[in-house]
Amino acid sequence: MGDLKIDTAGSSKSDVEPPVSAAELKASVLAKLTYSVGKVPEVASPRDWFLAVAFATRDLIVDRWLHSTAEAYADGRKRVYYLSLEFLIGRLLFDAMTNLGVAETMSEALQDLGVNLMELRRVEPDAALGNGGLGRLAACFMDSMATLQIAAHGYGIRYDNGLFRQVIRGGWQQEVPEDWLTNGNPWEFERLEYTYAIGFGGWVEMLHGEDERTRHIWHPGETVEAVGFDTPIVGWRGRHVNTLRLWSARAPDPFKLDAFNAGDFVGAQSDAMRAEAISKVLYPSDATPAGQELRLRQEYFFASASLLDLVRRHIRQHGDVRTLGDHAAIQLNDTHPAIAVAELMRILVDLNGLEWDEAWTVTQATFSYTNHTLLPEALESWPVPLMERLLPRHMQIIYLINAAHLDGARRRGFMDPGILASISLIDEHAGRRVRMGNLAFIGSHKINGVSGLHTDLMRKTVFHNLNTVYPNRIVNKTNGITFRRWLIECNPGLSQIIRSTVGEHALENAEALKAFAAFADDAGVRDAVAAARRAAKVALARHIAVQLGQRIDPDSMFDVQIKRIHEYKRQLLNILETVARYNAIRANPTIDFAPRVKIFAGKAAASYTQAKLIIKLAIDVARVVNADPTVRGLLKVIFLPNYNVSLAETIIPAVDLSEQISTAGMEASGTGNMKMALNGALTIGTLDGANVELRDLVGDDNIFIFGLTASEVEAARAQGIDATQRIAASPALREALDEIGSGVFSIDDAARYRGLVDTLTHYDYFMLCADFDAYWKAQLRADEVWRDRVRWMRSSIINTANVGWFSSDRTIAEYAKEIWNAPFRPLS
Template sequence: MKSFDGMRLENTQEALQAVVSHHLRYSLGRDWKMATIREIYWAISLAVRDRLFDRLFETEKRYQQGGVKRVYYLSMEFLMGRALGNNLCNLKLFDSFKQAMEEMGVDLEEVRECTADAALGNGGLGRLAACFLDSLATLGIPGYGYGINYEFGHFKQEFSHGYQRETSDNWLKRGNPWQIARPDEACLVPLFGRILHTHDRKGDYSPMWLDWEMVVGVPFDMPIVGYGGETVNTLRLFSAKSSEEFDVEIFNDGDYHEAVKNKISSENISKVLYPSDSFRAGRLLRLVQEYFFVACSIRDIATIFLRSYDNFDLFPSKVAIQLNDTHPALAISELMRFLVDEHALPWERAWSITERTFGYTNHTLLPEALEKWPVSLMEYVAPRHLQIIYEINRRFLEQITVRWPGDEALVRNVSIIEEGDEKQVRMSHLAMVGSHSVNGVAALHTELLKSHLLPDFYKLWPKKFNNKTNGVTPRRWLLKANPGLSDLITETIGDGWIRDLRKLKALEAYAEDAGFLEGLMAVKRANKERLATLIKRDAHVTVDPDTLFDVHAKRIHEYKRQLLKALHVAHQFLQIIDDGKYPEVPRTYIFAGKAAPGYKVAKQIIKLINNVAAVVNAHPKAREYVRVAFVPDYRVTVAEKIIPGADVSEQISTAGTEASGTGNMKFAMNGALTVGTCDGANIEIMNEVGRENIFIFGHDVEGIRALREGREYNPWDLYENDPAVKRILDAFSGDLFCPVEPGLFRWVFEHLLYGRDIYYHVADLPSYLSVQEDVDRCFLDTSTWAGHVVRNIANTGTFSSDRTILEYARDIWGVGPAL
């Protein structure tokens, strides 16, 4: 069972059983008869990890021999989910392990269920990063993720009387078999301190950073295997440790707490994902996290480079660094500090290297979401970096004034430093100035970046801007999440789609094939039964798999308009109880998603949905036709069950607010028909699957802009002239959905009608109610509906993250596969 250089471990059933037994006995010290399910999980995981590291060593040897350029993906979030099943799928060992374990009396599915998600992110940003790592490895591209090894991931969500309650998610409390600690490769990170303004012997300014505190960043490596197992890259996550364990002298004096204070403070840095920024202490910790993460990453990247090269002029030809949103933007100032301060490169040379190394991905269209940090806070955390940022800005603005003399408005608009009562560092501006590429994540998003969010920068550097529409990995989101559909597809057109999702196009020939459609709908029915079991267990609501499953699952935010979906549910409920109008298509409305702990309106929306669910599900007439379930603690593992079971995918953000979306792609790939606005990647999905195979409603971007800029729009006009709209809003003005808490939802009425609704719920409500009637009519014709489902699946090939990564590699990074 040994593995030597150039040889691989055997994968026969006997070998798999032997290595699992070996790890249980010798790695975990447990006899098989006494083993718990979690110990068996560890033994299986270690057996799989052995195989991953065999391939990782082979991969690294191949990269070194080829002198390849490496890509480093810097992200504050990596929403990885569970690793065992995904690794087995990509190694093509899932069935072998399952059968081997069955012979030993172990149910592999039961083993997988006992594990925790690696919830190191809170939504699409982190899940996209995870998809990208999968695609980089599958394509054989030397690509590495860098992030923080949070001890507590995204909070666990519970409901108490309909309100969201957050509890901690200590996903590492029982260890993680997929991580390897690398303490010998730890990075030293200076924090705080002050700048001493000095000059060198030549009289040149030479500042000294003094009185800093030192924090140690210990890397933990997680192998990332591509499909087929030929390439294994690495996700490196850093944990913060104190540079000193404790002060022995203080300890001997009897004050233990004071003795370990610095250790506790240092290690808090990697304690929790996104501390609340409602208070200064939270904002301070969040900025320290961002700085700690990029300082460790740049130090590590440079160390890898210097193992093979001694000339930093080669750096951009051997290193590409992609900033996943603005959180890692301080990496630009850190690389400059490293080159100028530690290696004495002239500023101009260091800046050329830096600019050619970095690329920046923007993920938002909301101006308020563009990250800014008070200058005073930046100076406190990283004073040398603030100096460098000011110098970057000074030189940049000099260029602007040369090209556009006298244009003070342009200078103000593009400056990295925002003037005001409290000066702020604009992190998006730093990212754009310090990168050679700026990309959006959907065609519409990129055009809006150019024309509305960042027009001055587009004016400066039109060639910097490019689009890279997001994608998702079909391995996790189809092959693993939906084995029934995957098997049907493979039986029909072969398995080439797993590596090249465009091959799904061949399914279009079966859009009217009765046998294929029957098999497709049988798979969907089985997935809905599985989802119904989850809903019963977690949401305590019994639902009928024969109803239409209408799903709105994503982070709770006003712009994503869960409230609009709730208005529709109320409309259908009122039709039943007031008009005696029973729907021809009974529906199950499924909600899932978390609200940020400090986001009060989003948390009120959760309470509202749960109240609506309680009222509807208890009504003796309505409950026969409508059920509402809010599934708590939405995460990757839950999404893998919800998405394959959905009939309808709600992608109803206000046009011009969603950068891209990736949930829309996952749902369509799994055969759910989209109800959506002309927003984000919905437009590209519509263009691919065909306008007739998707349900589009509401105002487009230009229509929303006209409402925003014009004076003729008044939501009261719709309220007074549309009986359906009036009845819905009156229901929330009254106590129908809050009988024991009178007036609880009056805010909905006031919010939507008194001019504070910047997401135009009322403006789009009539169109939304109308398109839902179209959905009902279509669903009644089973064969027609199934045909639409096939055409959606068949035309989602472009939404593979493999395609996205190949575009990044070609247009931004200048790398290719190293197979």
Template sequence: MLNESLLAGYRRDDTPNDDGAPAWKPPLPPAPAVSAGTDVEAMRDAILAKLAYALGKSPATARGRDWYAATALALRDRVVDACLASGAEAVPPKRVYYLSLEFLIGRLLSDMMGNLGLAATVKAALGQLGVDLDAVAEAEPDAALGNGGLGRLAACFMESMASLAIPAYGYGIRYDHGLFRQELHDGVQREVPESWLAEGNPWEFERPDVAYAISFGGDVGMTMGPDGAIRRVWRPAETVRAVAYDTPVIGWRAKHVNALRLWQARAAEPVDLALFNGGDHVGAVAARARAEAISRVLYPSDGTPAGQELRLRQEYFFTAASLQDLVARHVAERGDLRSLPDHAAIQLNDTHPAIAVPELMRLLVDEHGLSWEDAWHVTTHTLSYTNHTLMPEALETWPVELMERLLPRHMQIIYLINWMHLEQITKHRKIGAEELATLSLIDEEHGKRVRMGHLAFLGARRVNGVSALHTELMRTTVFKPLHLLDTDRIVNKTNGITFRRWLHNANPGLTALAVEAVGEGVLDDPTRLAGLAAFADDAGFQARFAAVRRERKEALTRVVRERTGIAVDPAALFDVQIKRIHEYKRQLLNILETVALYQAIKAEPGRDWPARVKLFAGKAAPSYHQAKLIIRLASDVAKRVNADPDVAGRLTVAFLPNYSVSLAEAMIPAADLSEQISTAGLEASGTGNMKLALNGALTIGTLDGANIEIRDHVGADNIFIFGLDAAGVERTKAEPGYAARAIAASPRLKAALDLIASGGFSPAEPGRFLPLVDELRHGDRFLLTADFDDYWRAQREVDAAWCRPRTWWRSAILNTARTAWFSSDRTMREYADDIWRVRVA
């Protein structure tokens, strides 16, 4: 018999247990104020309790990683308290579901402490225990669940949605190994698995009860329903389980808590016992290995057919699990799926989750019995799509053969969507076969491939670009045929960054200076940074601004020495290019200018050259050989330049390995010059440009992506613009032989190329860099040769400005003061109003 006295304070749940007995749940705690229990002693005791009872360690035996985990768990409890206090479990009128293959969240400890307002409390609590907070923070692994801007943007958006109290789920994959750890051996990139989960993740909650079956392969049959209608039935050959792991995302001042739900792939059966007992111990777990490979590694190489298939399996896996999850939630809360657009907004971050269009149609039609017309209305009024690239080769396409084999039902749905799409067009106007081919979801010219960008466009209520230039080019280039069919669908939403991470946490000295100058309100309202403009000409404020920068530069010099062994002068101009290595981002242009500058200093050693430190960081895709060669060239240039006594103290070059969010947090506040030099018309937006400008770095860049809007906000006098604009790029590309003419017209460029080609930086292997030089001499599709001389001119303008400190620091202060518009809070408000139609609290 149940002892009722044991249930004192508990509450009865009318839903019985499996054995029919009434279920009892612990009493709901009173909703605590966010500040409750936040004093130093309570935090100290909480950390000690986690250390003992969650980790089984004592202070005497605890390692740095143990102190980190205990601190994280203690803070996670406060996040749960904040979640309960904010009523986050209530059913909101509408939720946002953000689907992204990448969430580059990095380390979370500083975010959690900052947004809970507990940084000082945690520091003091650990101090009482003789533990240094900085050392604890360093013990946290970098969650490298992304490759660059796309994943970092998704992380910024999640934090801003929580800060604005927009109810949201982020959906992605819980990769066992995020983007590879980059090691450099004599300048050669080696990829090593990034084992961020090796000792667990204290921030997350495993949800074994939230799991969905994800199907692959097989065939499609037909059956007749009770109403006499013929229905398609997918009979898959393989099923994988998607298990949810939730990481809380807390907003500023603990206003609201959302969840980042990441899916882990597991086999339907962990082991085939018949095979195991028969002696085939390896074969018995082969199905498990195949299933779990889906969430094993971010961006496996797609250089082989097997790699391509794994990429598609990953994309469908997380998209299908996410849609099943949100559909189940809607049915439980609202019932009728026809009302899904009223209560859910699904954002597809790039084409990776574009398979959501046929998958949502399949769920609605095949699983829930909606008519095709109703399902299409729901789909096209719930989904929206963000495009991140204008390069046709970067817009995903999948071979029809692979789609038919892996996702046969989806291919049927895609064919039907395409037929109805083309039928609707031809019904209203006469159209030629060539134009019809550009509108089709199936590209017939390259071996029959499904155009995922087209599919996302047709299935979306809104399609957005991520900068004003990018959006306009979407309308006139890659999506022009579709845009002309519906001129209202494409809208612009310029990217933004979260100031909590990229100013408050990354640059506390500058944050404190801003608070002192314009008041604490700047912590809540980034637009108040504009008040710093009044101090731009104040010599005293300039000196303090420069002192903050010097402190961050000295910290970075230690990082550079630790990672590369290279000593750099913190008094020098720090010229920084940090981004994924790609030919269109033109790290090679920066290296060419470095070589030319090296030659110029050698030729005029008596000239008063301002000291400059060139810093590079970024990863190259494993199969991207040209990008890897660019890294090696940068490393070889650094080796020769840094060893040459003729340029000592004037030019230093370093390539920092294993670029990550935490490395960015060290480099961005220390940068004086921000390199944003992509070929005009190819960078969709950029967000590193915003982070660097916010921290007072001056931009040298082309009129590409958000550089244009940065120029418009900070003022043309406070940025260094060079090179062809997007229209000029297209005109130049149309001129045969432009590269050869540009090289012939530039003795400086020719000399730099000749030195590289002759083995000047690789004497043991003179032809090492000929592939790079030959591409520039005979092709140069990214127009480095056309822009080189103007880039050199702009760099010498940088030299002149750096030699006028009052002018430089005035511009630096104005950059910080005038970049408030680039807050991701502003971007999220625009999405909420124009795309998602959700209310911002």
């Protein structure tokens, strides 16, 4: 296709469309209120108005959507298919209006009707389609693929309840259903014409044809229907619109009338309930065999439906399935969709008659795989007996892929049994299991990490031997964020300052943000940025007062850690420093500590007992600290429940200090670090994940780096992870652990945290004790810089100016050029 970049002089329909007037939007909203919602303005509720505005906005998108689709068919450009179990898209109303450029006009139109757009924004539920960074990254990538006019589809599952809603009862996390679809979803279009039969179980028949070819026919014992629901994803300025197609599971025969008439009212619906369970909840607990099976059913269900759909589209447009790799690129977002490698082989060989070697060439040319973890246990694997029972044909295919793979390795001189065992698709240790990471690796032509450090460590650790056998497949693509959403939408105050100093183009092209650094020494700009930050902090303080009944001082340093609760992310290290700070404030009233509000938010996996205990500890510490008058307003501790995209949009503009303190070598990238730095927060963190690139971008003077490096962590673990001596040598750490372990923060159950403290003392795998003193000193440095307001605000502006490189537009352009070989139109 020559140069992958499409000529930027080429116009699209949206390039020449006149702007929509407030009068036109007002008329459209009123029409939707009448004919789609069925209400008149006098009796319309806030939700009625939200639906009317959403439908009116959707109408603006649909024309562009249909035009984008037709254009992709007309020019035959290569399509990208992004397979992800999560798409954390958040609320879509304001995002869509901002990308279309009609947010201000819509606000004006609604004012004439006596309706406040900001209030409507809060009516929309968050789409419960993801957990954290993985799903938010997928949402960012969908936005940037539309912005760069890449012909792309996202594929996932339309979860009825998605990830659970987190409530705190008695200080403990409780999981309740997130019923985001209860009142319908105005953004989606049901596509009953795109329904696919997805099989499970059964048996495989082998036939010998007259042409002497052996054919395999899978006879599933159970079939579930995948029904498509499409959500249009509009790019910046509405230049292009792509499709997010989510699959909902249904039974082919949802109701057994004979059973019902026989009095078995529950049994009459049992097949429907079993089928619909597939798209009921994101990440059902895999603590039981039934939970494990449901997760595998989910992953195969959406991978199979997506492949059947995209192969149908390819054949319709290009005729020959053999050219799939020339016209389609499939990106596997983590190992969840890795079964797609075996499924595409089944589709090519069993359903389309390709020879095995030809099908494998097409498969490898089509797939690429993004790895998101260095934790071996996080690289999914499935028990062989479960795979053989649930997906018998796929297990045969996996065995054949593995045999060819290992034979090829031997032919290239890799004869060592240890190496061959490590690269095998079957793990023979402690029960035979299928390694989905290895399957994704060998089935892909490119495998990418998501930060420079992560990619380097991936080559050296989890995929070391595979990288030796298949050199040059691993590449780096550092993650990015939709920087316009995290500035324009959630931080209008800072956005306006950037417009008035650098110009509107800085919100169009992230590279232009660099010019904002020139204003770091401008007192007027520093004061304006400080005022915008304080306004955001007042808004967050108001939210906290309403949600928790706690009053916090917006002039305090807002020290924030918002992410999934996990031991390697080290919320516990932050809590230990909080306790040590609490002790120091009481013991040394003359020390000039900076007033702090420690803010935590994040969910623990439903079956992750230790993570839930860490949440309980944070809340227990908050209860004691916040009730103690001797801290004199110098410390508050807050845990905000049910962290999601909308809550992040409230928190992130208000952050002063961003906690990115994972154990070095364990966080693949992180994206919260990018969002908070973009909004002017200073980072305190380890040299882990994308913190390395962040440090390089903003400079050592504008970030607080501490702790062991990845190589030092590895060396320290080799020497032993008993922390008894380290604790003895650190009075602040020792006192904090003694108080936690003895029940100072848990008077209702003095032994509650004894096991946690004992484990940390003798098994400091995540290097909390090893890094504590360095972390404590870094926090004191942060106190010192905070007291110098000129210095702090100067660093804040430099952070905002220099992290535009983390735009997901840049990341997606790199994918398009170096992995997908797909055309794109860069923003001017």
